[in-house]
Amino acid sequence: MDNPDKLLDDVLAKVAAAADMDALEALRVGELGKKGRITEMMKGLGQMAPDERKAAGQALNVLKDKVAAAIDSKKAEMADADLDRRLMTEKIDVTLPTAPAAEGYIHPISQTIDEVVAIFGEMGFTVAEGPDIEDDWHNFTALNIPPDHPARQEHDTFYLPGDYETRKVLRTHTSPVQIRTMTAEKPPIRIIVPGRTFRSDHDATHSPMFHQVEGLLVDRTSHMGHLKGCLIEFCRAFFEVDDLPVRFRPSYFPFTEPSAEVDIGCTRAGGEFRIGHGEGWLEILGCGMVNPNVLANCGIDPTEYQGFAFGMGIERIAMLKYGIPDLRTFYESDLRWLRHYGFRALEVPGMVGGLAR
């Protein structure tokens, strides 16, 4: 029989020289097939003497394994080369623009309300709501604004049809929800009320519809120091300025006593407006201790309970925070504006993940 080493060299040379898959397969059949050369040699082992057979059998097995491995390896190599060739033919133009996905946005008013709720929610406030169309009692009288009170004139009220006494009004502030909550629930009360409000005024800084957020906290012990704590924390969190100067000034609202307006620090240094330390103050909200008459009007004993309330304009704080120059643009639904000032769907504000991007 042939020398297995010589045979191996011969076969390996043929494997290396095989031109294609078919040649390789023919080679495999010729050596390892049923009638293949190496198969035949394996068959010849039976006629050998037992002592010879063992050594020759081992040598043949090694030879067979090596040939099979060489053919498999060459096959894999050819398959790889085939795939590479095919892949090159499948080339596409990857500079083609992708199919457009419409981009949605959240309106800055919604986003700002979400931010406000995130902050006050952290302080234990829950969101309460009430109707936009109100009666005179909830919107004015119960809030210690009796008929002919001079403060009524400053409200520029919209009216619905009806006689003078019973006609409905579009709520001029979110404060009637204070009344609705206090007449329905017992203290302790801790609510915020974001919502639509209406005043018959329309110019660059007034819109017939705008949004406010109201806050109300009633219990036995909360005082004006707590009000200060609550609102200073809010302002610093909302505007994301840790050391934001916040100033409380005496003011007047019929439904609070004492009353205050709150200013935050700002600067126009270098011609650019910025919220923070500076020479200026900017009024952003009104607040105070709930007037005892208001508590009594809601059936809450003012000798036992006290608390504070506050209210601010959503658009105003949004304009200040996001540098939106004109109030009227909020309601124009101009897509260029909405895309520029809007927020992406997954930018959900929270105190853990942060308010703004």
Next chain:
Amino acid sequence: MKFTLSWLKEHLDTQASLQQILDTLTMVGLEVEGARNPAEGLETFVTARVVEATQHPNADRLRVCRVDAGNGETQVVCGAPNARTGLIGVFASGGSFIPGTGITLKPTEIRGVSSNGMLLSEREMGLSDDHDGIVELPASTPIGVPAVKIMGLDDPVIEIAITPNRGDCLGVRGIARDLAAAGLGSLKPLTNGPVPGAFESPIKAHLDFTDETKDACPYFVGRYIRGVSNGESPKWLKDKLTAIGLRPISALVDITNLMTLDVNRPLHVFDADKVKGDIRVRLGKPGEKMLALNGKEYELDDAMTVISDDAGAEGLGGVMGGEISGVTGATVNVFVESALFDPRRTATTGRKLMLQSDARYRFERGIDPAFLVDGMEIATRLIMDLCGGEPSELVIAGGRPDTARDIAFRPDRVKGLCGVEISRDEIQRILMILGFSVDGDGDAWTVRVPSWRGDIVGEACLVEEVVRINGYDKIPMVPPVRDSYLPKPALNVNQKRRALARRTLAARGLVEAVTFSFMAEAHAALFGGDTEKLRVVNPISADLSVMRPSPLGNLLLAAGRNDDRGVADAKLFEVGPEYFGDGPDGQRIVCAGIRYGMSGPKHWSAKPQPADALAAKADAEAVLAAVGAPVDRLQVYTDTPGYYHPGRSGELRLGPKTTLARFGEINPRVLKALGVDGPAAAFEVFPDAVPTPKAKGTARPMLNLATYQPVERDFAFVVDAGVAAGALMAAAAGADKALIVDVRLFDVFQGPALGEGKKSLAITVRLQPTEKTLTDAEIEAVSAKIVAAVGKATGGVLRG
């Protein structure tokens, strides 16, 4: 409210700087809106004498002046007609900025003569429009000193906002009192002693009211002054009024304005010779007319307080005097009125007649009822000083109403309500300087309210007085105490749904809008609004005249506006209220959206489609799924409101009554009425109508993952063209509820091969065995059930 620093100092003895005064005003609640010194920018101008004025050699109208401004002579060419030798005027040297012209002076040559400065007119100084000549100062004026000092211009004008409760600060004296309390000085005494009357007034006053209406004018003080001469006011008074933007008119009128602004005591002065008979204060007569001082005629009614004489109405109490009996330059005898008018009646009268005045503004906020006589005495002195004359005895009708009231005050409440520690001595000091009197000691005080503080009605008001004067900045900042360490969720289930709806739609590529709750009446009618009950009586404009029955109209109009601006494919939504009644339950939240124009811009890989009903349906379904509606149990109904295309719209209902959503193309008639091109598809989802799932803990139901191979089989049915795909799919799904887990429609085909009025609907049905692998025979059996069920429900047969 405007006043000057020097005016304030007439009432307040203080060493405080202007800045201290401004800061204190704001911090006691008298918010400074502005402070401006008219001398600003004029500091460099000095007094100067024209040593000699000679005719300009080359110009008839010009003079060449040698000017001495205290540091040698300067030559100036001047065109003013009054430029003459010896005149003392105001000189601006070269390099000065002239505020009235906006020009910076440079040495120049005028028609060949050099000029090195300017003699200024009032207009050039920015003081007035007077440009008839240069400023002339008295001959005794020293030379070379700042002109603003000599002209009395160095007096800052302060403007503050007065809240409606602080009527007492509508006079400079009230402001001074607050500043004194805040520690900025002391309040100066007022000269208000009686002026003896020389005779009995020939005009008497009568209050003609019933018991019910006597509050209209409970108290009237009058005085006749004879032999006055009503000329121009002296310079000090004119300057005072001019400084705060008032126009001086005549001495008598200026005195009433001064009294109003200085001590908050509105007065009226009648020309006594034009008063017929006595003064009667009464209610108006319906139809009665009066010509007011502003030259307009008003028709009165019986709710208005009228000052009248025998000839008729001569004034509207607390609002405005009449033209007929007003004073003029020829007035010789006057009757001065200092009266008290009811705040509410005054406000109502002014509102009804749309008549605003300084008097009304003050009376409706409440005037000191104890200051009528004092006011009269001060005014009498002023009139005698400026106009001469001889006063009568006082004419008094009615009497000072008893407004005295005591408030029980616990000084501990200062800390209890405001959290700030203030000593009892300081509390008492503050109250007393503000005019309160304090009685008692220990924990329970009795505090008497001064007559001018009608706004103080309870203990909380007194706390506010103490704390605001002490300074809100001294209140400590204390974090509110929370009941529990971790907060409860701030949102309830419906509020959470709105947030989910919003962000779901934004994630689907729609842009959120916030549109007005109003819309035009004609547009509201398109959406079924109750335009009578929900009409705004006093709208801003006709476009915003009714409460919207749906946000869709506003969104469509917005899409149209965007279209006009070149954005032709608006996808907008709004989560907000729609209105159907005027009661507390007359509104509901709707999540409404529109797809307008094409689905997107032209693109090589995606062909844009016009907005269609099924795209809107997909939006509605996505929102419903997000808010937890049982989407697989909803049924599609095709009876929709008229603003939808009748054949291309539907409602998703839970049972026949509960509509959770609507979708469809907008009816072209509606688009036309709104004036937008379209096409547009819309959806409305009512998230609050989705049933709230019963509380059953947070655990999900047990998950059973099938271990056996699922099988899918396709069926193509030929049905009548009118058969709803939904009905066919429901029939197939119902054929074996245990095995069939999904039915998908994968082809809809109509063509001649099927015959007239027929279509083919092809579905894939997925079978999921749970106990063992299905045999061919079992699959065949289910298939037969499906074919039978579809056949029964729709008449459909398998396509051959």
